[in-house]
Structures are given as C-alpha cells and as structure tokens.
Amino acid sequence: MKRFFDNELEAFRSHLILMGEKAIDQVRLSLRALVEANISLADQVIAGDDELDQLEVKMDDEAIQYMNLRSPIATELRLIIVGMKASHDLERVGDEASNIAKRAVKLAAEPQLKPYVDIPRMAEIAIEMLREALDCFLSGDPERAVAVIRRDEEVDQLNKQLYRELSSFMIERPGTISRALELMFISKSIERIADHATNIAEEMVFLSQARDIRHVEELKKAKADQAKA
Amino acid sequence: MVTTTPVMPASESLDPSAPPRPAANQRLFDSIPMRATPVTPARTVIDIQNLDFFYGAKQALFDVNLALEEKRVTAFIGPSGCGKSTLLRCLNRMNDLIDGTRIARGSIEIRGIDIHRRDVDPIELRKRVGMVFQKSNPFPKSIYENIVYGLRLQGVRDKTRLDEVVERSLKGAALWDEVKDRLHESGLGLSGGQQQRLCIARAIAVEPEVILMDEPCSALDPIATAKIEELIHDLKRDYTIVIVTHSMQQAARVSDKTAFFYMGKLVEYNDTRTIFMHPANAQTEAYVSGRFG
Numbered sequence: 001m002k003r004f005f006d007n008e009l010e011a012f013r014s015h016l017i018l019m020g021e022k023a024i025d026q027v028r029l030s031l032r033a034l035v036e037a038n039i040s041l042a043d044q045v046i047a048g049d050d051e052l053d054q055l056e057v058k059m060d061d062e063a064i065q066y067m068n069l070r071s072p073i074a075t076e077l078r079l080i081i082v083g084m085k086a087s088h089d090l091e092r093v094g095d096e097a098s099n100i101a102k103r104a105v106k107l108a109a110e111p112q113l114k115p116y117v118d119i120p121r122m123a124e125i126a127i128e129m130l131r132e133a134l135d136c137f138l139s140g141d142p143e144r145a146v147a148v149i150r151r152d153e154e155v156d157q158l159n160k161q162l163y164r165e166l167s168s169f170m171i172e173r174p175g176t177i178s179r180a181l182e183l184m185f186i187s188k189s190i191e192r193i194a195d196h197a198t199n200i201a202e203e204m205v206f207l208s209q210a211r212d213i214r215h216v217e218e219l220k221k222a223k224a225d226q227a228k229a
Numbered sequence: 230m231v232t233t234t235p236v237m238p239a240s241e242s243l244d245p246s247a248p249p250r251p252a253a254n255q256r257l258f259d260s261i262p263m264r265a266t267p268v269t270p271a272r273t274v275i276d277i278q279n280l281d282f283f284y285g286a287k288q289a290l291f292d293v294n295l296a297l298e299e300k301r302v303t304a305f306i307g308p309s310g311c312g313k314s315t316l317l318r319c320l321n322r323m324n325d326l327i328d329g330t331r332i333a334r335g336s337i338e339i340r341g342i343d344i345h346r347r348d349v350d351p352i353e354l355r356k357r358v359g360m361v362f363q364k365s366n367p368f369p370k371s372i373y374e375n376i377v378y379g380l381r382l383q384g385v386r387d388k389t390r391l392d393e394v395v396e397r398s399l400k401g402a403a404l405w406d407e408v409k410d411r412l413h414e415s416g417l418g419l420s421g422g423q424q425q426r427l428c429i430a431r432a433i434a435v436e437p438e439v440i441l442m443d444e445p446c447s448a449l450d451p452i453a454t455a456k457i458e459e460l461i462h463d464l465k466r467d468y469t470i471v472i473v474t475h476s477m478q479q480a481a482r483v484s485d486k487t488a489f490f491y492m493g494k495l496v497e498y499n500d501t502r503t504i505f506m507h508p509a510n511a512q513t514e515a516y517v518s519g520r521f522g
Contacts, residue, residue, distance in 0.1 A: 001521040071478065073505050073517050142258065210507035211261045218261070 005070055009079070012062045016083050019055045019090040020134040024127055026052070026097035027193060031123045033101050034186065035116050037108035045101035052094035059087040075207070082207040086137075089196040089203075093130065096189040096196075103182045113169065113179040122158045122190045125151055129197035136204040148201035149213075155194035162187045263507055268485045268500045271298040274439060274469045275320060280335035282315060284327070289315045291493045293335070297439075297486075302461060302470045304484035304501065306477070307516065311490040313473050317441050320344075320471065321358035322351045339439075359432035363444040365424035367416035367431075372399075372408050375416045375427055379435040394434050401467075402430035403460050422453025429460065433468070440464065442472040446479065458483050477517050481505045489513045 026045055033042035063084045066072060072080055129148045136144040166180040166187075205213050275297040282290035290312045297303050305313035315324065319337060322344060324330045337344050344354055356379070367375050376395045377385075385391060395412065399405040404426040408419070416427050425445055432440055442461070446454040461470055461483045474480050480487055480501065487504040489497045489512075497504065497513045508514045515521050 001515075003519060073477065073481075074507060074514050076518055077506075205258070209258055210263045211258055213258070213261055216261055 005066075008062065008066055008070070009076065012059065012066065012080070012083055015055055015059050015062070016087060016090075016137065017134065019052060019059070019087055020130065020137070022048075022052055022055070023090040023093040023097070024130050024134075026094050027100075027123065027127055027130070030097040030100040030104065031120060034104035034107065035120060037104070037112070039105050039108050042101040042104045042108070046098050049094045049098040052091050056087045056091040059083060078207050078210065082203045086200045086203050089199045093193050093196045096193050099189050100186050103186050107179060107182050110179055113176055113183065118158055118162050118165075119183065119187060119190065122155055122162075122187065122194075125155050125158075126190050126194040126197060129155075129194055130200070133197050133200040133204060136201060137207070140208045142205045142208045145201035145205045145213075149198050152194050152198045155191055159187050159191040263503070266502065268301070268502070271301055273297065274299045274340060275471075276338045276341075277316070277319075278336050278338075280316070280319070280337065281333040282312075282319060282324070283329075283331050283333055284315075285329040288333075289493050290319075293495045295488060295495060295498055297469065297471060299469050300465055300467070301485040302465050302472060302483055303486040303488060304480035305471065305473045305488050305490060306475075306480050307490035307496075308521075309475075310492075312493040313488075313490045314443055316490070317443055317471060317473050320439070320441055321355045321360055323355075323360065325351055356435045357437050358439045358441060359435065359437035360441045360443070361425070361428050361432055361445050363447050365421060365428050365448070367419070367424050367427050369415065369417055371413045372416045372419070372427060373412040375431050376434045378431065383435075398430040398434040401433050401464070402426045403456060403463070404430055420453070422449050422456060425449060425453070425457060426460065429457075429464075433464070437468065439469045439471065442470065444473055444475060447475065454479070477505075477519070489516060491516070 026048055029041055029048075030045045032038065033045060063080045066080055067077075129151050132144055132148045136142065136148070163184060166184050170177045170180045202212075202214050205211060273296040275295075277293055277295040277297075280290055280293040281288060282293075293312075293316060295316075305317060307313050318324045319332070332345065339354075339357065342349065368378060370378070373395055376398050377391045380391060380394060396405060396409075399408060404423060407423060408427075416424065419427060425448075429440070429445075446457050449457065458479065461472065464470060465485075472480075472484065484501045487499065487501045488495055489504065489508075489510075491512060497508055497510045499509070503509075504513060505517055508517065512521075
C-alpha cells in the first residue's frame with residue numbers, strides 16, 4: 001500500500017543519490033584540474049561545493065521533519081538516520097575535493113614536481129569506493145559494502161608510500177618543499193575521501209542488515225589480510 | 230518452550246513495495262549483533278499450542294503457537310479481524326459465552342494446566358486471568374463496591390480486609406489519590422481515564438496472575454493514555470500482561486514482546502525491540518510502518 005507521504009521518503013533517497021553523484025563528480029574534476037593544471041576547472045570545483053553544502057542542509061531538514069511527523073520505524077528509520085550520516089560524509093567528500101582544487105591552483109603556478117601516477121591511482125580507487133558504496137545503497141546488497149571497506153586499506157598504503165617518497169624529495173631538494181607539501185595534503189585528502197566512502201559503506205550495511213559493523217574485529221582482520229596480500 | 234518465532238516465508242508478503250531482503254554476506258555478518266538488546270527470557274505462564282478456533286463455520290485462528298512469558302507485557306498487534314482479540318478472549322474462555330464458538334484443535338495451558346480441562350471452572354479461571362475491555366465498564370455502583378464486587382462474590386465479609394483490598398487495588402491502579410475521599414460515590418461519575426483505571430483496580434482486586442487488556446486506551450485522550458501506559462509498566466512487576474492494541478507507538482512503548490497476527494495466523498513473535506527495529510518478516514515491517522492493514 002502506498003502512503004500519501006511516501007514521496008517524501010523517495011525525495012530523501014533521491015537527494016542522497018544526487019549528493020553521491022555530485023560528490024563523485026567533484027572529486028573527479030578536482031583531480032583533472034590537478035593533472036591538467038587547469039585553473040578554471042579548479043575554480044569550478046571550488047564554486048560547486050556550495051551545492052553539496054546546500055543538499056546536506058536540505059536532507060537534514062527533510063530527515064528531521066520526517067522523524068517528527070511520520071514516526072518512521074525499522075528500515076524506514078534506519079534510512080533516515082543513515083541518510084543523515086551519509087549526507088554528512090558526502091558533504092565532507094565535497095570539502096576534500098574543494099581542498100584538492102585549491103591546492104591544484106597553487107601547484108599550477110609552478111613546474112610539476114614529478115609525474116602524477118600514484119595520486120590519480122589513489123583517487124581512482126577512492127572514486128570506485130564511493131561509487132560502490134552508492135550502488136550498495138541502490139541495490140541494498142551489503143556484500144558490496146564489504147568490498148568497499150576492504151579497499152580502504154589499499155588507499156591507506158598508497159598514502160603512506162607517497163608520504164615517504166615526498167619526504168625524501170624534501171630532504172634531498174629543499175626547493176621542492178612547498179610543492180611536496182601540497183601533494184602530501186592532496187594525498188591526505190584522497191585518503192580521507194576513501195575513509196568517508198568506508199563510512200558510507202558501513203552505514204549501508206546498517207541500513208540493510210540492522211547490524212553495526214564499525215570497529216568489528218572480524219572486519220579489521222579481513223582488512224589486515226587484504227593489506228598483506 | 231520460551232519463544233516461538235513462526236515466520237511466514239517472505240514470498241507471502243502482501244506488499245510488493247516492502248523492502249527487499251537480499252542474501253547477505255552472512256558468514257561475515259552473522260557474528261555481528263543486530264542493534265537491539267534482547268529481552269531476558271522469562272518463564273512461560275501461558276502456553277498456546279497448535280490452536281485452531283472457529284466462529285461457527287468460519288475459522289478465526291490457524292495453528293497458533295505462542296508462549297507468553299511471566300511478568301512481561303506482550304502486545305498483540307495486527308489489522309482488524311486478524312484474530313488478536315479472539316485469541317485474547319480464548320485465554321480466559323470469554324469466547325465460551327458466544328454461541329457456536331469452538332476450539333477445533335490445539336490447547337492453551339496456564340502453568341501446565343489445560344484451561345479446557347473438564348474440571349477447570351471458567352469462573353475460577355477468570356479470577357486468575359482478569360480482563361480489561363476497550364470501553365470502561367464500571368458497575369453502576371460506588372467506587373468501593375466496584376472494587377470489592379469479586380471478593381463479595383467469593384463470600385468475603387470482613388470489612389477490614391475489604392478496606393485493605395480497596396486501598397491496595399486503587400493504589401495499584403494509580404487511582405487512590407484521586408478518589409480516596411469519594412469512595413462511596415458512583416464509579417460512573419469518574420472521567421473516562423479514571424473509569425478505565427477503576428476497571429484495572431477491579432481486575433487486580435482478586436489478585437490475578439494475568440491481566441488481559443483489549444485496546445484499553447482506544448477511547449482515552451493522550452494524558453489518560455499516558456497514565457494507563459505508566460500503570461501497565463508498573464503492573465508488570467507483579468502481573469503478566471497481554472495487551473491488544475492498534476497503536477504501534479503504544480505497543481513499542483509498553484510491551485516487552487510483540488506478536489503480529491494476520492488473517493488468523495501468527496506471523497511473527499519476538500522481542501518488541503526486534504519487531505520494531507528489524508522484524509524478520511516483510512509483512513510485519515509493512516504493518517508496523519503503516520504500509521498495509
């Protein structure tokens with residue numbers, strides 16, 4: 001039976017999907033701005049962050065109103081709670097994309113320090129993780145969430161590797177310090193984006209399974225095994 | 230047997246928009262607890278087994294199996310005509326008073342004794358299993374006489390004893406402070422909420438083990454409802470309570486266990502927290518979310 005307020009829930013769901021698509025676009029564009037040293041593209045990303053901020057506020061409003069007026073229960077209540085948390089994660093993803101774009105503007109003014117290989121690779125994994133977490137929301141399939149969570153370790157490792165590499169650049173050639181630092185921050189931003197994707201994946205498991213898989217030993221072990229392999 | 234959770238296959242779901250329940254990475258997830266602290270199981274007071282019940286030729290209950298736990302509040306929920314009130318009324322043989330009713334199969338045991346055994350006196354049974362109805366029904370007598378009615382029937386004459394019971398019962402029903410100065414005025418002069426509490430006081434005066442409540446708040450305003458709910462919460466210290474309610478919020482607030490019925494069948498029985506947070510059955514979820522019924 002369809003209820004007269006089901007469209008409110010549908011709107012809330014579609015706003016989350018919209019935020020997810022928008023956040024992924026922002027990350028992708030910020031990376032392109034970096035790699036192509038494209039300042040106007042970077043500016044476009046920085047300006048576009050506002051849209052994600054507004055969507056987060058809108059989703060909060062919708063969630064609070066729905067909880068107040070519609071007494072959601074079970075899956076519906078989890079959808080509202082998870083939607084609020086995931087929209088917050090996506091808003092943070094947007095902030096990180098905006099940070100990357102700002103640093104891309106600074107880096108564009110100087111010669112490129114090194115060929116960009118690891119950073120785009122990290123970003124590609126982070127974007128895939130975000131995409132997979134969103135697909136998990138659409139399909140309601142928690143198995144896909146586990147795949148996202150496991151990939152987080154790959155991004156962490158790449159971030160550490162880049163940190164070491166950039167540290168030795170700075171030691172050997174102090175003239176590279178400012179550019180190396182910008183790249184380190186960008187790497188850290190991507191690592192944070194992957195963390196947000198992980199959070200969203202965990203939230204999707206809670207949505208479909210009513211189980212809280214955060215900080216659970218079995219999953220930590222699965223992640224550690226992944227790192228070893 | 231402490232809990233039974235007969236669950237209809239999800240394929241029987243009536244509601245196509247009910248959320249899908251995908252096969253999960255169960256090996257990984259099973260060890261992770263669901264988000265609901267389980268209610269500690271208690272002793273079974275009433276054990277219903279394989280119950281089939283008929284009104285004439287019309288079957289109203291189909292193979293109901295349910296173990297009601299001691300000093301817990303169990304809520305029966307489900308759409309009108311699902312059999313929840315019928316089952317409630319089976320528990321103290323109130324249906325005996327309706328012509329053409331019969332139990333075709335199965336049994337109801339209270340503390341191991343089949344309530345339909347030939348030597349079980351229904352009047353005695355109803356003393357142990359009291360009932361409060363949807364519409365408050367005080368006798369057209371004084372507040373005092375309403376409370377002692379059952380005891381007088383039992384032949385109790387001792388004034389001191391009767392006074393004690395009146396005070397204890399009214400205090401137990403959270404009504405004493407409001408009526409202690411007018412015990413000999415008519416019970417019909419009380420407000421709706423007070424009348425309902427008077428009926429609860431009358432039910433507990435004979436010290437039953439179980440109190441059955443058939444939509445006890447449906448005719449009451451939110452304040453009177455809150456008082457009755459508060460009372461139900463207090464009463465479960467001493468009594469086993471079964472409540473039929475159409476208010477999902479009420480079931481969620483006051484009960485420890487919830488049984489969901491649909492078309493005469495028990496669809497799901499579990500801890501209330503589980504029923505409202507993550508029911509196993511898609512039909513249950515559709516009902517508690519107001520998607521059908």
